[in-house]
Amino acid sequence: MTAQTTSTVRPWVRDAAQVATDAAGLVGSAQISNTTLRRYLFGLPGVDEVGAKGRAAQLGTRSIKTTSKAWALDTIISMIDLTTLEGADTAGKVRSLVAKARTPEPGDATCPRPAAVCVYNDMVATAVEAAKGSGIHVAAVSTAFPSGRASLAVRLADTTDAVAAGADEIDMVIDRGAFLQGDYLKVYEDIVAVREVCQSRSARPAHLKVILETGELVTFDNVRRASWLSMLAGADFIKTSTGKVQPAATLPVTVVMLEAVRDFLAATGVQVGVKPAGGIRTSKDAIKFLVAVNEVAGVRWLDPDFFRFGASTLLNDVLLQRQKLASGVYSGPDYVTID
């Protein structure tokens, strides 16, 4: 639907009651149950896979040159959640990552900083300390990331930890098992509960990114339904993947999610963000995503508050391209820093 020009609501400013009211308005019942959720989700229009992929492929043929490319590269940097999610992560590694985010291009003050660093829960305090005063957010992957296969109590405790440690953003995973077996209410209630933890720090609520793990949902119909289910439950962002499952952030799946947030805005006035994560490694690919944001969701999503790239190696490729654009000659990996 056409994005209405009436004032849009940033999703994280809503309290739980407002989220519930918005959901009830869409579902058509204050009674959120598996039955009402199923009825609503299955009433959404289907997605034809071939057509959706065709649309994405066509968006991918846009040719972004010169001034547009310069703008796009800087915008991409400003949208990156610079990520390290390894079992081998150490405090040193995390500090180095934050340092890279603080100074992506040494000697060039015009280079924007990534929006956030994204780390495991136990690294949040380290990252927060390192990022202090930089404006760089700290995002934590919580809720027994990446599988989420733990009790709700454990997942909430995980989230509480991260919020207490100062995380600005919480990246949670949905219960894909529950979703695939049709227990939409469970997925919904999980998100509501995690959101409550995020909002518990009322002075500065953590933004909630809900990871669908589209590689496990498989079909675009599932992706569309999971997107809406997450938004109904109060997601501030919907995110494609953990990065631990293939395929991760494909352009077509992101297009389907961009359609969802666009339509959710039209239906509720609430603007939810989108974060593709995993597998976006080159500037060329990232620009395609930016084109998709521009043409599918619209310019108001060209904003780090509403679009992010979850990536670890993308930043350096963008920096190389940025150097090439400035100097006219191709750069090399020795001319960008390794965090």
Add this chain to the structure above:
Amino acid sequence: MSERVDVRKTYKLYVGGAFPRSESGRTYEVTSSRGAFLANAALASRKDARDAVRAARSAQPGWASATAYNRGQVLYRVAELLEGRRAQFVADVTAGEGLSAARAEAAVSAAIDRWVWYAGWADKVAQVAGNANPVAGPYFNLSSPEPTGVVGIVAPQRSSLLGLVSVLAPVIVTGNTAVVISSQQRPLPAITLGEVLATSDVPGGVVNVLTGKTAEVAPILASHMDVNALDLAGAAESDGVTWGELEALAADTVKRVRRPEADTEPTWRTDQSIGQILAFTETKTVWHPKGM
């Protein structure tokens, strides 16, 4: 005891499953090949042609949506009924075409066999003439022949039964309906065939038979905007109109036209082919994406 007086048959048109007289009320005399009076046949008018096209059009969707198996059985049933009335057809053909009894028998037998041959094609033509197309993309893609719609047939002038069946059966087997202009001089077997069709399972309107002057009626069909195709087999030797003139009229609505193959009519002894069927079909190709 005096000889019994024959009860003669009144030959009328066959339109929409009924046997109306020409709305013009006109008839013309039909004679044997030796010149003896046989009957008065209805002299179809412009309005009769219009009515026949209307009947054919309204019967077409239903006939086309019958299953191929069903259409095959219906055509086979025509052969069965024809076999049962073979004596009458032999008599008609003998009188009209001046053939020897043996040749007339052979012609009628061939006509019966032709129905059988085409009946068998009903549920095979799409398999032989249709196909899946391996397009370069994730699409299901299937082409199959479908009926053209309403076909005007100028029936052969000489071979009044076998020739007629040879052009009619391939038209209707796929789900077309037909408006037949019978042989001008030898119309009686066509009307008798209409009687067979009327008592068979061929739905009314699928075949409509007009008798009369080819030069009067054929141009009406050729220019009629609700006729999709023409078989001009009988226009090679028709009086007063050429197939080229009819084809030119047909051009105004882009009708599919099957021209006579030569300037004289064939014997029709061996004239049966899938090409004759396909001349009155359209290839329809359906695409659909294949996705999860």
Add this chain to the structure above:
Amino acid sequence: MSAFEYAPAPESRAVVDIASSYGLFINGEFTEGSAGSLKTINPATEEALAEVAVADESDVDRAVAAARRAQEKVWGPMPGSERAKYLYRIARLLAERSREFAVLETLDNGKPIRESRDVDVPLASAYFFYYAGWADKLDHAGFGANPQPHGVVGQVIPWNFPLLMLSWKIAPALATGNTVVLKPAETTPLTALLFAELVQQAGLPAGVVNIVTGAGATGAAVVGHRDVDKVAFTGSTAVGKGIAKQIAGTRKHATLELGGKAANIVFADAPIDQAVEGIVNGIFFNQGQVCCAGSRVLVEESMHDELIDRLKARLGTLRLGDPMDKNTDIGAINSARQLQRISDLSDAGEAEGAVRWSADCAIPENGFWFPPTVFTQVSAAHRIAREEIFGPVLSVLTFRTPAEAIAKANNTPYGLSAGVWTEKGSRILWMADRLRAGVVWANTFNKFDPTSPFGGYKESGYGREGGRQGLGPYLVEGSTR
């Protein structure tokens, strides 16, 4: 946050050399024409591109004679396996020189480089590649053993897909052993003439392909030539009827690919985002100058308002302008004359009471342009619902039931193509059975493939191009008309 404006990304035209004048391609050589010349222009700028010779009857006679000689002496007797190799060569050469052809097509036609680059030229090569493989397998094509070519084929093609239509015509004709005399459209002759150079590069025997340029009179001379055995025409229904009349009473065979007024039927349960794309692709691909364009959207009434909202939002992202820009979606209308027709019919739509809406896009000063336009509140009686506009103009009508959709879709003298959008499989098949159209695109639109037959019912023409069926009209045994 600044908007994401795409900076100009023009394709280089340096890749192609356009001569100041072109002759006719007859018997393997470029020769003078006898009827003066015509100027072909770039419709996006109105700059003259080249002078092109005009062939008269004597030139056509030379071309047909060359084709006859080549058919009887060389091409007809040549084993299919050898003909195949020439066609494969052409396919490869087209691919090798694809950028050149794409640029030239866009300059001469006005279509976006994105389309000539991604659709027209690759498909043209693919058609040659596909039919090349048939040349030595005709015994298996379903037309009996050793099926025979007609001889000399006269082909007349339109300006909307100049090179692609050339490939649709020449590839099956040559594969089956015919030789050709082809006349490209008067406003878009250049890629056919570049193709003639490619024919020389391929080493095709002289006279197998002859290209004669000119306007309607040249086309009529090709069609009417007494020694042409078969005619293949793609173009307007009016001209097609004229050709059918011209050859009536002769022994010439014909294939006609004519106009259309396709219904693109959208049910309330359609995959809506893909349906919107399909509608856009259906009517705005190639500026709507497509015979199978989905020019009538029939939308289930309960979905009408939502569809229109979504469609308008989507049209707002279409980029109209320099066809050479890689980001252009909507290029120039091919000629002043065509633009006039589009304007006239659109004005008629408004005058008859339909509601006109056009996407808000800047129209360049020079050249021929028409913005993407949607008419709502269209009724079946309006001219814009019945006549082929051949431009970027969509008429939206509504229906209530599947049966009504079928009735409205079929309520036209045309029958080239149709679209159906619904998630319900059984309804798609039910609809596909009843749509009187040669191509039915279900949950997709405007897809083309060399293996897939294309052609119309009713006044959209007869004969098929593409696929196995596309061989038939070029073979004696496969020609039903």
